[in-house]
Amino acid sequence: MKKTIQRGAVTLLFIVIASFFGYNYLIYGGERDIATETVDYFITAKRITSEFTSDVQLSNKKYLEKAVAISGQITTINDKEIILNNTIICNLQNSDPSLKKNIVVTIKGRIVGYDDLLEELKLDQCLIIKKEIK
Structure with a gap:
């Protein structure tokens, strides 16, 4: 017992x-702390958008949950969210008041998904790693 x-x-x-x-x-x-991770892919906004548009499954296998650096033009700014080339939604870790529409930036973030209905790529934990002010 x-x-x-x-x-x-x-x-x-x-x-x-x-x-x-x-x-x-x-x-x-x-x-994860994307800021300390190494970037898996350096790519332009146009290129990654065309890859997801042409083959979502293959692009998901390649990019999903990866740290990427994407260069593109800011088309919309909302506090901690910017949109590049009208198709890539980036949720920033910190707001940056120096950001303006139509400047080219390179952001580092984690790809969390692609909405094939709206054709939008979503990233989180984004931070600006380069600004190209004209």
Whole structure:
């Protein structure tokens, strides 16, 4: 009887510990710091948009969840969101008041998805790595 209680207590303790670590992994394990990661691809906004337009599945395999640097012209600015070439939506980590429409920038971010209905590519954790003011 005593061994059964000990086994039950050890099993319960194991379940509690495994649940704790599993919960922490799910909540905090997926966070990435794109600013410190190396860029997987340097590409222009036109090129990546044409790749996604022509073959979404292949482009998803190539770019999804990767850190990329994309160069393009700012067409819309909304606080912490900029849109490049009317098709690439970038959610910035920090707002940058020096950004203006029609300037060319290179952003670094993580591709999180492509909306084939609206033909929009979405990035998060973006930061400006180069501004080309004319």
